[in-house]
Amino acid sequence: MKENYTGAPANRVDGRAKVTGEAKYTAEFDIPEVAYGVVVNSSIAKGKIKRIDTSAALALPGVLQVFTHENRPGYTWLDSHYQDEDSPPGSPFRPLYSKEIMFSMQPIALVVAETFELARYAALLVQVDYEMQPHETDFKANLKDAYRPKKYKSTKPPEPRGDAEGAYDQAALKLKETYIHPPQHHNPMEMHAAIAKWDEDGKLTVYDKIQGVQNSQKYLSNAFGLKPDDVHVISPFVGGAFGSGLRPQYQLFLAVLAARELKRAVKVVLTRQQMFSFGHRPNTLQEISIGASTEGKLESVQHHAYGETSRFEDYHEDVVIWPGVLYHCDNMKVSHQLVGLDVYTPLDMRAPGGSTGIFALEIAIDEMAYKTGIDPLEFRLRNYTTTDQSKGLPHSSKELKECYRQGAERFGWDKRSMAPRSMKEGNQLIGWGMAHGAWEAKQQEASAKVVLSPEGKLTVSSATADIGTGTYTVMSQIAAETMGLPLENVTFLLGDSTLPKSPLEGGSWTVASVGSAVKLVCQKLQEDLLKLAQKMENSPFKDAQPEEVSFANGQMFLTQAPASSISLLALLQQNEGKPVEAEATQKPEKEQKKYSSYSHSATFVEVQVDEDLGTIKVTRVVSAIAAGRIINPKTGRSQILGGTVWGIGFALQEHTVMDNHLGRFMNHDLDKYHLPVNADTPATDIIFVEEKDEVVNPLGVKGLGEIGIVSVTPAIANAVFHATGKRIRELPITLDKLL
Template sequence: MKTDQIGKPTNRVDGRLKVTGEAKYAGEFNVPNLAYGVVVNSAIAKGKIKKIDTSKALELNGVLEVFTHENRPGYVWFDKNYKDMDAPPGSPFRPLYDNEVKFSMQPIALAVAETFELARYAASLVQVEYEAAPHDTDFEANIERAYVPEEYNSGEPPEPWGKPDEALANAAVKLEGAYTHSSQHHNPMEMHASTVVWEEDSKLTVYDKIQGVMNTHQYIIHAFSMQPEEVHVISPFVGGAFGSGLRPQYQLFLAVLAARELKRSVRITLTRQQMFSFGHRPKTAQRFSLGASKDGKLEALKQDVFAETSRFEDYSEDVVIWPGVLYNVKNAKLTHKLVGLDVYTPLDMRAPGGTTGIFALECAMDELAFKLGMDPIEFRLKNYSEKDQNEDKPFSSKELRECYRQGAEKFGWEKRNPEPRSMREGHNLIGWGMAHGAWEANQAEASAKAVLEPDGKLTVSSATADIGTGTYTVMTQIAAETLGLPLEDVIFKLGDSSLPDAPLEGGSKTVSTVGTAVKSVCNKVREKLFELAQQVADSPLTHAKFVDITFEDGQIRLKNDPFKAVSIAAALNQNQGKAIEEEVSSKPADGQSDYARYAHSATFVEVKVDEDLGTVKVTRVVSAIAGGRIINPKTARSQILGGVVWGIGVALEEDTVMDNNLGRFMNHDLDKYHIPVNADVHDVEVIFVEEHDSIVNPLGAKGLGEIGIVSVAPAIANAVFHATGKRVRELPITLDKLL
């Protein structure tokens, strides 16, 4: 019975629960006397509510209440200064605060009834009279009025280095280009929902769709002036989030408000259309100016970014950090400005800033390489960065060169004819493109608890989340291997605010952060077990030191003589029938911040473009990833596959269309907001390049959620150019832009 778990392709420990329907999500917890709420959204983008008439709704038998700004409870604490754990600078939106309308589809009322159907009908009867004010949602028209925020939540440009203007003027080869993409929406399978259970002692048990229960917990106790012990938040499963669940959304606030006022349990589940009323990847425009020597050495780079935000919060992303991370450039200047519009605040969406910034950067570099007559890989190797120029720090590890080599070899890159329109198959033009990318490998502070029962069963817990990434599984693997236990003897618990504190699951840092805490707490249990093993009669470990032993196959063994061992069961027998219980908090090690910590990728893509119709099909993708130690190759591969699929959507399909006359996103459903389906996804191969990193965290693991997407869209765009000879700088690349 070998108990090596880390690095082993392992099925999801929660997989059976999900495929059998036993896994319950926020909108699926049924309790007695449950009422249902349906949100009424504004029909205008800006102005005031002159009159709101709820009388027809309230006449219906079974309608409990219709909440508006006029009758919201006075005890609710609306502190403009309180921010949730993921809030950008500014004043967060507060539902039903007053009669002001700040954006289209703003929640302006909540109908609560005995059944969902009745609540929905009641909501349709609420009549609203508006005093509309001129709104402005036109991004392009407002770019010249863009501003530098007083504070960036991320994406603050580094100080310029060198003499970029002078170097650009003197460069032998120059390139200028503008790159844009429209707003994009997360569209997870599970809509946002909150089930708030009213307890007899006025306490609340809240089931919420959230990427971190502690954020919901803190939000409720501050917004409603409640004590921490009065609120219990549970979120065991999340049906996709991709950043949309980082912040508590308005259905949570309204459900808590209704439950407290009506003194009964309330559930609110948003519709797919309402999912477009909060948060999105911001529309962004980027201007690049590049200069290089004739032999391909990058001499100068200027990047100017303009991104949308709301009127009430300054949201920004890491769009401008990538040139200094991915390239060695002597002279650079990077700027990042915001365009305030009458929309809801944008929100982190898978690889925020990276998906946007690396797309434009890698397309611009491909254009420059073509202008220089250089192979795209040769150009990147010529300008390979050995340090993060933004912060003048060496990388903790970087195997990007090996990503190039292995990816190119698997793809067959050496067979590429560099001339555009030179490769074809019947009426299809064949294009081969590549791009590389990076994503931060951060670690935060987290806590974990471990309880080893007398029967040898281990339970480890932390208030983290599993948004479909495999957190349950990898944490179980880490705990099992650390203590030498079989996987079936370990249970990992998450998604509960009563568990040890953990940060939001986002930014590809959960394995690094919570995994380190899990390993640390299991190491504490190891120490206790070792002490007990030394007390066993005739123990071969009596005179051993802790560094001399290892935990394998349910035994505590001497490293230099594995036949000398004490079973974990025998050691537990020395604990007088009591469990071993430990809790720890872990944080980044001293000196870690002296290094730039990133995962890297190289993506190779083949496209086929119908010469007559302009349709694009992505037929082959090879994604080579340097992500440190891979804890579970099976779930890790799934993460990269998901990133590739999404990258296809970013490049070719995703486009939330704003009608500036109405100030509203118009294609707010999955019929008209296009995402990849099975027919869009063909041959995808994932390569994990071996990478050892002793600095990034004790596990040596880097996050994989974001690195899989960042270089996909530019690789596709570059392949489309190679196929057609036409450079499309605006995403998505639709057939009308190619015809």
């Protein structure tokens, strides 16, 4: 009997290594004679460095060098040499390139010393005089200068459909509101770090916190004029990233530069404050207009978004694609414009664009439901779409209605009274809200390799990452089940640029992409093993085709005649005791282009709002998820739970505060940047709705990393309205806004 590992709640294969400290994160690698680099950041937001005095720092015994724009080596500084796989259009930032200051906290020097403590002290002694220039960091004040980018980092906003303006004017019921969320920062537990070591043969070994080692490899080889094979990037464990590790950050470049010049290993670890100096979820303002009939049918939807970006890159997210994905309406018009500011370029942050666009759209839909007097769930059902109108394509699978049904039943939605402020316990106003969401299910090209040892141990590898999502475990499960081996006999290797090519670990596509490659390479290995069996004397497999053979319990056998079998160990003896290897690349099938593929969610939330104090507590969450085949319900549940916690923070707490006078984010630490803790997080009921999809990828899986957050934030906002009767359209929803 073949053991089914996929679909089983297997424990993390890397769990013991993580809890015992055996798992090494970037800054923990012990490199002999390593020197320590500490970054000096600018204190102004825009201008020029008139003078930078490093003499006091260099006078300290043990300080090896202070690198600035004045003494850094000469490199080719072409834009194309500093772009990476996640770069938006524009001119990427190059550390220590010139005396120009483009944003507050820009890295302007690297102090390298024998010890970290000495480097940190010496960094305080670097004196800088600036020629200050007027800066602009006020997002709302600069909306008048918004522009449409010439190129888009992500999807170009869909073309208008029908006559949205005319239909709005004729609609019986109208809504026109503005929705805002502030900048937010990723704040993973592990700070960004890099260790660089140049070998005597001119080759470079780097340990980097990154969501794709081959992205760092590409970046470094281009920036330093190296052959890709001469750059080895290692990142076996990542302590959270959420998008902050998609692009190589400046500590990587600085560590490599210093190591090359000093001819010794250099480690650079950013501080929590410096983690606020690159990338964030952009400040975004959205204007939504909806026209509907008295029967609750959408007749017009207009969705216009404004997002911040830097002066040097055009960062754009898929904020306005969601009306066409989530609802049926024949008259739609959307647009997305950018506001250039003197800040670092924003960066993908968990469900980029989806968290933003769906937050606003799902609150607006709730508002329109109340205008029509129709229950918010029923209103959504009346405007359900069976196609992706933005693309004009059918869905490869869509079990959203089942998400509605199971989620509402588990939550008890039928017991909800419609009127705001109608549910109360003592001085606690009770609110029930819901929202639904989607996230695109993508598959990228990926490669994998397998090696079956003479002892029957299987090693599978791909240069992907595990940012805490469970990649090690899920890939091991796929390989073990495909090959019919015990899970403990499978080892998965990742986080090494010498391994087979893999896309960035992001976008919820890792299992779909790398997992499909793992399945394919195991099937290729099976074909090679079959060929070995066919060479045996009197082999029952002599005329067998690959599809006629099965693998289970360490055996290969004829599917229709299980008694005709051979152990894999015996097969390997036929290979003279040598391991059997295979490598394969899995590309998306052309058939996928005929469909639109998304995972879907329906989230139901209960909140309690103190009538006197305005404090809000989320007391119950039910989240129903349709995401194709679930490989591991245990790690999958953790993904949805993490997204739920993030949605609570998004709705009620997270806000990076910009001081526009200084042009700097001020609450740049975990003391002042508020995040949910255990006391803020209720018991969460997660339902995985059964969904079969034979188009989306060979495994039939859809991503879970992003779908868990997108509908949580608006569901909370809608619950707060139901509790209080006050509609808050600017996040986070804090007690001052309610009072």
